[in-house]
Amino acid sequence: MIEDDQGLRLRGLCRYIGTATNNRAEYLALIEGLKAAQEWKPDRLEVFLDSKLVVEQVAGRYRIKNKDLMPLLRTAQELLAMFPETRLTHVERAKNKGADALANKAIDEYKVRS
Numbered sequence: 001m002i003e004d005d006q007g008l009r010l011r012g013l014c015r016y017i018g019t020a021t022n023n024r025a026e027y028l029a030l031i032e033g034l035k036a037a038q039e040w041k042p043d044r045l046e047v048f049l050d051s052k053l054v055v056e057q058v059a060g061r062y063r064i065k066n067k068d069l070m071p072l073l074r075t076a077q078e079l080l081a082m083f084p085e086t087r088l089t090h091v092e093r094a095k096n097k098g099a100d101a102l103a104n105k106a107i108d109e110y111k112v113r114s
Contacts, residue, residue: 001033002037009098011036013029014102014105014106015032016107016110022051023054023069024069027073030047030049030076031076031079034047034080034083038079042083043084044084045080046087046089047087048099049088049090049096050090050095050100051090055088057073058080
């Protein structure tokens, strides 16, 4: 979910990714969100994730034990470097209801098509 600094939703993105860990899903969402945010060329970007592990891995404070996540980490870091100023913040899932609703929407739409 992409919002401006006033909280106005600019875009809500969702897609079904199949069976995946929460961390993989969080990395994929981060990457897709960063790609979409490039459209607005913001001078400052605040990213809120409900995976503390992903926030800490991207910041370099936690190491990655699951080697399958390494390419996703590299992609996320490359995309983050394209923005002049970025900040990643961990938020509780209860405070990330918009993004959670989009994830559920992707799953529900997949179930309807299947």
